[in-house]
Every structure is written in C-alpha cells, then in structure tokens.
Amino acid sequence: MKGIHLGEFEELVLLAVASLDENAYAVSIQSELLERVGRKSNISAVHTALYRMEDKGLVESSRGGAEAKRGGKNKRLFKVTNFGINMLKESKEKRESFWKTLPQISTTS
C-alpha cells in the first residue's frame, strides 16, 4: 500500500495496541505508553492516532466493557489488523537493515 507511513507516535501507539491484546482502548494505551516507554501524552493525541490508524486500516475497533466510572459508556476496544502487523514488521525490518549495514556505529562524545 503506497502512501501509508507510520508516524513515530503512531508506531508507538500501534505497538501498545498490539501488546495490550484484548484490552486496548485509549485510556489503557495512554498509561501503557507512560509505563513502557515513559512517553507522556494527552488522551486527545491518543484518540487522534487511533482513529487515523483506523481510517488507514491498521487497526479495527469494537465496543465493549461499559463501566460506571465511564458514565455507563462503552469502551472502544482496538485490535491490530493483519495489515497493521505487516506494517509493524516492515518498519522493524527497515530499521534493522540500517543497523546491519552500520555495525561500527558507536556513541562518540
């Protein structure tokens, strides 16, 4: 699919969705990002990323798990699509191909 690129934040969110498995919704993703990579983000940014990726076909969503603390509203649960998984793999491979050709890189201070 030509023209679809993952932004850096989007990639993180996508990874978080993948790692959260069955319970990936905006609030859990936000806290996952904070815990795993120390990334502080506003909930609205997470929303933007999720819905954009849904438009691109990287994730799909369903509703479920209403709770009183949510004012009785359902959660929107996200799941990475096959296309999203391929995208993640591809992205990882591209990065690795760079690492392979640049073995001697080291921090110079």
Add this chain to the structure above:
Amino acid sequence: MEDVTTNINHILRLNNPPKYSRRFLKWVISEELFDDIDGDLMELFHERATTANIWKAKSLYLQDVLLSTRNIYLRRKLKFYNPLVMYKNYLKIAFRNLLKYKGYSFINIFGLALGMASCLLILLFVNNEVSFDGFHEKKANIYRLDEVQTFGAVSAQKVALSMYPMGPNLLADYPEVVDFTRYWTMGRTLVEHENQQHYIGEIARVDTSFLEMFDFKLVRGNIDEAFQEMFDLVISESIAERLFGDEDPIGKLLKLPNDDVNLKVTAVMADVPDNSHLQFDALLSTKAWDSEQRQNGWGSNYLNTYLQLAPGVDIASLEAKFDDFLVKFMGEEALDYYELFLQPLSDVHLGSMDITHDYNNHKKFARSSVNIFVILAVFVLLIASINFMNLSTARAATRSREVGVRKSVGAFKGQITGQFVAESIVLTIIALLIAFGLCFVSINSLIQIIDRDLSMSLFFQPVNLLVVMAITVLIGLLSGIYPALVMSGFNPVMALKGSGTANSKSWFRNALVVFQYAIAIAIIIGTSVATRQLNYMQNLDLGFDKELTVVMNMYQETNDKYELLSSELKNQSNILDVTATSQRLGNNLHQTSMQYRADTALITGSSSFVQVDHNFFDFYKMEILEGRALSKEFAADERGRSFVVNETLARELGANGHDVVGMPFHFGGVDTLGQIVGIAKDFNYNKLNLKVEPLFMTSPTENYWSEVNVKIKAGNLQTAVQEIETVWTSLFPQRPFEYEFLDQHFSRLYQSEQQLTKVISILSGLAIIIASLGLFGLASFTVRQRLKEMGIRKVLGASVGQIVMILSKKFTLLVLIAFLIAAPVTYFLMSGWLDGYTYKISIGVIVFLVVGLGSWLIALLTVSVQSFRVAKSNPVDTLRIE
C-alpha cells in the same frame, strides 16, 4: 473492599466532571465519536478524582476537553450502517402511514394542493398583468402624454387625450424628446376588395415613427417602406389571411367605399398580442389627415400621443416645462384649463384607473387589484401550509412509538429530524403535482372569468419551474421542521410507553388555528362587503331607465336616412320608441365651454354636454323638475337654441338666486344666445364611483348622431332585435347590423370590479374550505387523544350532548378569538376601500355577525362530526385500549 466501592460510588455521585466542559466536548466532537471519547475522559477524571485532589482532576479534565478540539474533524461512518436500507424503510413507513390514515393524508395533501393551485393560477394571472407592454424594447423611455383638464365647475379630471399639434412641436422644442407618435383610431372601418366588403376591426392612424418606437413586428415588408405614400396600409396577419387568403397581400388595394380612396397594403405585421394596451388590426399614417387646420388645431383633444425620451431624462423637470409650452402655443389662459403630464408606458395598463376618456387601453386593470390578488394568493397558501404543519404535528402523536423504536435502536436526533423533514418535503412535492393537475382542470374557467390569455406553459420554463420547486421545497421544509423537532425531541421511554407528548405545546397549534381562521374570516367579510357594494351600484336607480334598450352606432350614410330609420322602426310591433344621441350613456361625456347671462353679465363656464333627440327625456323616463323637456312643438328647440340642464348645473347657474329656467344660454359653436327651458333631475351617466357632473342637453341643428337607441317591448327580445335588423339591412344593405344592449354596456363599466370580486369570492371560498379541512383534521386528532377521558366521562354519566360540548368548547374559543382579531382589521380596511365610492353601502354589523356565526358554525360542524362519533361510541371500546 466494601469501603472502596462505597468510596467510588460516593465520588461518582458527588463529583461529576464539570458540566459545561462536558457540554463543550459534546459540541466539539462529532456525534458518532462522542460516546467513546466522553467515556475515556470520564474514566480518566474519575481515576484522578480518586487518586488526587478533585480540583486538579477538574482542571485536567478541562485540559483534556480543550485539547480534544484537535479531533473536531474526526468523523466515523457508523459501522454496519447501510443508508439505502434505512431510506427504503423511511419511504415504506411514510407510505404505510399515509395509507393507514387515509382521510388525514387526503386532507393534508389535498388541502395543500388546493392552496398551491390557487396560488399558481393567481401567479399566472399576475404575471400576465405585469407583462402588459413589456415586449417593447424601448419601453423604459416611452411615455404617454396625458392631460389634466379643469373646465369651470366640472371637477379636474385626468384624460388620456392630447392635441394633434402637440407631438411634432414637443419634438421640435425639447431636445429631451427623441421621437413621438400619435395614435388616432378610426374605429371599425368598412373596406372593399374586389367588390367584396369587409370590416377591419380597428384602423389606427399613426405617425411613421410608430413601428420604430413600438415593437410590433412586421412579417412582410419592411419598416422604412411601410408608410412612404399617403395611403399606405399595414395590416395584421389575420386580416391578410381573411381578405387575401393565400395570395401575397403586398401591393393589394383596398377601397374605402365612402371616401373613394384606395389604400395600398405595404406590409403585414404579426397580430397584436393580447398583452398590449394598444389593439389594432391595421395602421395608416397620419399624412392623409395632416391639413394645416389640424396642424394648428390647438384646443381639440381627440388622440393619444406617445413620446420617446432620451435615456436618463428627469420626468418632473420636463413636465415642469410643459406649462411654458402650452402658453407659447395657446396663450396664458390655456393654463386655466390644461396641464400636461407624462405616464410611463409600464403604468398605462395598470395605472390608468383614474384616467377618463381612455379609449385605447385594452383590458385596463387596477394595480391595487393585482396587489389584492397577490396578497390573497399568499394568504391562501399560508393557510394551506399552516394546515399542513398543524396536521403533521398532530399526527406526531400517533407516531411516537415509531420514534421510540428508532431511537432505542440507535437513531440520532438529527436522523429523525431529517426523516420527518424529508417526508414533509416529499408530501409537498406530491401536493404540487396534484396542484398542477388542478390547475390544468380549472384554468379554462379562470380564463373565462377574467378574460385573459393564460397558459400553463409558463411554469414549464426551466427558471420558473425551478422557482416553483424551490418554493415547494421551502414550504415542505418550513412546515416539516416544527413537527420534526417535536418528534425527534421525544423521550424514547415515554414515546414507547405511548403516552402522547404532543399535548404540551398545543398552544402553538392553537395560535396557528386562530391565525388561519382570522385570515379566512377577514377574506370572507371583505368579499361580501365588496360584492354587496358592486351589486348595490349595478342595481342603483341611475335616474333613467336603461333596461330594454338596444343601441347601434350611426354612420354618415345612416344619418342621412335617420328620419326614415326612426319611423320605420317605430312601425314595428315590438318596438316602443326610438331616439338618438351624440354620445352613449355610460361613458364619461365630452365637455365644452358655455356662456350664460346672469343679470347683465355674460359669464363663461364649462360643462359636460350631450346632444339628444327631442324625445330623449321620454325615452329614458327622465324626470323634469322644472320647466319642460325639449319638444318638436317649439321651433327654437329644433334649431339648437333650447337647453335642458341637470340639477348640478342648475345649482351652479342659479347660485346667486337667479331663475335658471328662461336664462339666456349658449355653447361652443352657436353664436346667438338661446334659452334654458328646463331642469332635469340628476342622473348617473357614468360609473357610480364618480359623482354627477354639470350637464346640459340640447338638440342639434341637423341630424348628425353617433348612435340611435331603440326601446323594445319586454318579453320578445329576440323578435324585437330581428325586427330592428330587418329594418336596418333593408335601409343600409352595405352596413352589417351590429347592436348592444345598454344595460350590458353599463355592466361592462364594472367589468374589472366584477372580475375582481368573482376571483376573490372563489379564493375566499377556498380559504374557508382549506381552513375547515385543517380544523377537521386537527379536531379528529384532539378527539383521538382524549378518547379515554371521554370514555371515563361517559361511564361517570356524561350525556352525548355534554361530551360534544366539552370537545367543541376549545374550538369555539379559538374561532371567537380569530373573529375578534379579524373583525376590526377588516372593518378598517373595507371602510377605506368604500371611501373611494360616491354611492356606497354602509358596512353594518350584520355582515360581521353573519360571517362570524357562519364560520363558528362551520368550525362547530367540523368538530362535532368528530366529537359526536366519540360521544356515541361505547365506553368499553374506548377504555379497553391499552
């Protein structure tokens, strides 16, 4: 664990996120996403509220909300949402509802269609009126030259007449005037072609510039060559076809039998369209009449003059110069009698009601009447639209379950509003189609009533069709939006339980009913007052007997044999009497200057006059108040030296206590003073909205009548007319016999008023029908809503009468309020209208009482039909519904 739960519950109960922030979020985020995002934010808030300070949680919540504005453009298609299926469902439900309540659907759609049809037809008519003289390219710069004449005691009057020399001299003296043409009719003219005699309806004498100023298109020949020779003639296509058939008319000669002159056809023009105020069948140039005497003929007014002005000329300042113009050619005293003014071409058809001697103004009409039509049409449409809206709103109650189901299945408010608005638009479009059908059916009757050339094809021009469609959709939208909002606002739980939520805002519906009825009542009162006034005028004693009188035009050769004609006619068994006059009664009479001697002074004044045969007063059963009528017995009478004046002139002449009978008097052409021999009671020789002017009557010195009047016996009109015809054709075989009844001539004076009242009567009938249809529908819904209440009342012992009373009470009140609003407004408007008439009826209370009671009864009847049914029904049936 229990503690935590109670704690959370406590927080949930007491600390909700800030209300206004949440409302803002709802406003920002699209409807489909709101639930998800709102839930997320709420969860975060509650988490923070339990772990941290409540104020911090609130401020963070606000921050989240504000940052969420970035997602304002996020949209989501609802999953599994197939609009097509939904639309199909909307359509199906809409039609099921239409069929389920057939009666109401019919009332709803048909009422609107009736309103639309009358509006469409009136628009056609108005369009036709406004289009008069619109086809002339130079219309903006063409003006008709009219006069205001003030002759002595006769009140100042505007006349559509001007003098022969005015046109050319205005063109010569004022650079503002670019061109001029005169228009001087010859009336019906007999022409001879190959020994065959034909009438040409109207030959007009015009200046050669006529065809350049006005766009009457030539189909053969060209403008430059049309009027080269003195007797060049331009004829219309239909005349050409009648006279020459398929032959080429150009160059053909037509003989005027009386003048031994040959007219040569040089061009053929398209027939004059019906929406031209000038109507003629042939044109001649004025050249043949352009004698020196005429060129200096200041003071005689007998034709129309049209001026073409340079673009941008200031009319007021040009008119101001006309006084100098009159003084230059006619001397100072001209200003005592004449004032000139310019009338824009676009005003001639609709703006000439106050102008008399307006002989060349085809189907002249009042602009105020056109406005009345437009207002009425809009009102009728308004009543119909209100009906439509009212019924749809009332019907909302029956569809509350549907709304409830739709909402609980997940319909948004916007979808339900859209559904009902769209439904209402579809219904208005159906109504429009029916309205077109109604127009097709009824257009011919309308054409007959108003005598206009209307065609439905106007609506099918793309632009007009678009406008009509746009207005229809607008009506659908406006009348659909209120019920749609009411319905989409239903609480689904209440709606599903089936408890009517529609009752709460019924004051709005009631206000609309009052408004409708007020308009309908006003229109009906207005119509009946106008009709009564018109009948009153037509049946008023005019002061002379106009019944059973046949009038015929006289011509040169018929005048030569007047005595013979008269005696032959009198010999017929069905003919009572014959007289002759110089002018037909029922027109504004010509005026002339007169002189009379009071004491020793010779005083000059002016008055209307008519020359009459000596038996005129007997013939018309006019009353002579003083002195005597004209008579054969007196030699002076025969020589035009005796005068009979009417009361109005007598008052003026006898102002200083002089004896009027016996007063020396003469007029115009005669140079020796004659004598007034009698005073006749005032009679109305013109429309009754004009007052009686001073008038004198005398016999001419020789027979030159413009018409002969024949009084016939009642009962045998047909035979009498045949007798006249036999005499006429035996004496004048070359003159086709033509006649008119005088009373018909008089009723034609009121033609414009008659057309107006007829159309208004129809419209007012429609208004009350449509309003009643609406009330009927509304009543049935109200009754339906109160079924149970009525059942209980019956069980508790209420009688049929009491229940009908209860249900009718409200509507009686509504009609009463409508009446109280409409009555004073109508009274005020109609008094203003009646002030324009000299002889008028008093409005009186009775009209108001009758119309008020009538509309109340109609309303009561419509409501009772419904309530009676409920009252008669078995309470078991009504109470069982659950």
